[in-house]
Amino acid sequence: MRRVKQRKRFMYGLIGIRLLIVDTPAKPISTTERDRIVASVLDASRLLRKLGNDWAWSRTPPVTHEICRFAISWEQVSVTPLAPTPPKTGLLAVDIPAHELTWVGNLLTTLGVTTPLALDIEQHHEALADQTDGMLETAFFGRQPSDLVTLVVTTLPMGWFAYASRPEPVALIQWEDAQQEFKSVDRVIAHEICHVFGALDEYENASMQYTCVPTERGGALEFPNSNCIAGGTTHQECLMLANHPVLCTSTPLHLGWTDAQGDQVMDLATPPMITGMEAPFSFDPTLVQITGPGLQFATRVRFNDTEYATDASIDSAPSISAHVPPNLHGPITVDVQTVTGWVRGDPDVALVIVP
Numbered sequence: 001m002r003r004v005k006q007r008k009r010f011m012y013g014l015i016g017i018r019l020l021i022v023d024t025p026a027k028p029i030s031t032t033e034r035d036r037i038v039a040s041v042l043d044a045s046r047l048l049r050k051l052g053n054d055w056a057w058s059r060t061p062p063v064t065h066e067i068c069r070f071a072i073s074w075e076q077v078s079v080t081p082l083a084p085t086p087p088k089t090g091l092l093a094v095d096i097p098a099h100e101l102t103w104v105g106n107l108l109t110t111l112g113v114t115t116p117l118a119l120d121i122e123q124h125h126e127a128l129a130d131q132t133d134g135m136l137e138t139a140f141f142g143r144q145p146s147d148l149v150t151l152v153v154t155t156l157p158m159g160w161f162a163y164a165s166r167p168e169p170v171a172l173i174q175w176e177d178a179q180q181e182f183k184s185v186d187r188v189i190a191h192e193i194c195h196v197f198g199a200l201d202e203y204e205n206a207s208m209q210y211t212c213v214p215t216e217r218g219g220a221l222e223f224p225n226s227n228c229i230a231g232g233t234t235h236q237e238c239l240m241l242a243n244h245p246v247l248c249t250s251t252p253l254h255l256g257w258t259d260a261q262g263d264q265v266m267d268l269a270t271p272p273m274i275t276g277m278e279a280p281f282s283f284d285p286t287l288v289q290i291t292g293p294g295l296q297f298a299t300r301v302r303f304n305d306t307e308y309a310t311d312a313s314i315d316s317a318p319s320i321s322a323h324v325p326p327n328l329h330g331p332i333t334v335d336v337q338t339v340t341g342w343v344r345g346d347p348d349v350a351l352v353i354v355p
């Protein structure tokens with residue numbers, strides 16, 4: 001049994017990428033270079049789409065729908081750093097905030113986000129993610145993406161050539177450093193986008209003082225990091241290991257791709273549905289049991305559109321147990337939100353009567 005918790009992302013459906021190409025007036029990015037950046041992001045999105053289709057067709061029986069595709073909206077933004085770039089110390093925990101903080105605050109101001117320059121880089125990621133969430137769908141030519149990622153590609157200094165924020169759908173690429181490090185920047189970009197959707201690193205890197213952990217769990221399905229080079233059980237090439245243009249067997253699970261039911265539909269793409277609602281045998285009349293397909297991915301239970309269950313938990317059935325808040329009586333609507341998110345998984349509504 002596990003507690004119902006916050007939504008986690010998974011890579012599915014139409015995903016909007018808000019590409020911010022960030023330069024500085026002293027060193028502008030030319031239109032030729034800008035086109036190369038846009039082309040690299042396009043290549044990254046095509047690779048991810050192909051990997052989704054490869055996965056779908058490799059199932060037995062094959063999953064018969066497309067897993068993901070991407071819509072890119074790009075804009076070029078020019079910002080002036082507030083401070084000179086500090087020298088690198090080699091410690092990422094020091095270098096990443098120190099370098100990014102010289103210019104990310106001004107980027108947010110230029111974008112119209114009134115977040116003062118803070119010492120916490122995650123606050124900047126959060127502000128960028130919030131701004132993307134509020135984006136008009138017209139930025140994606142009238143198509144409504146089911147999820148949005150902010151991708152910053154910049155020639156301004158970064159403490160590391162590319163990384164993604166863990167809690168927020170934001171990834172950053174230092175354009176020159178990434179090209180110096182790798183021949184295929186599109187794969188680096190695809191790798192970082194995968195992080196946004198739950199994929200874990202599978203490599204070790206001495207200079208970065210990083211070693212993957214095989215017991216770490218990734219993504220909405222919370223699958224362990226089995227292809228981690230340091231002690232994992234599989235040893236396969238992967239986008240998350242060394243930017244190979246293929247996926248190992250665990251990364252798709254981190255991205256939320258499964259068809260455990262074998263019904264040729266990705267499990268997480270199955271819309272949640274409440275098919276049963278009952279008071280289990282109990283002396284507590286406020287306890288309800290909610291059953292139905294897709295409910296193993298529940299993230300929130302809500303009563304009468306306003307009151308969230310604070311004690312909801314999922315058992316293996318899948319079913320959810322939750323207490324109706326004590327102030328609610330009579331016919332009560334119940335809806336369940338799942339990891340499919342607000343857009344894809346509209347909460348299914350059902351009715352329960354509490355005496």
Ligand SMILES: [Zn+2]
Binds near residue numbers: 192201
């Ligand atoms: Zn990574």
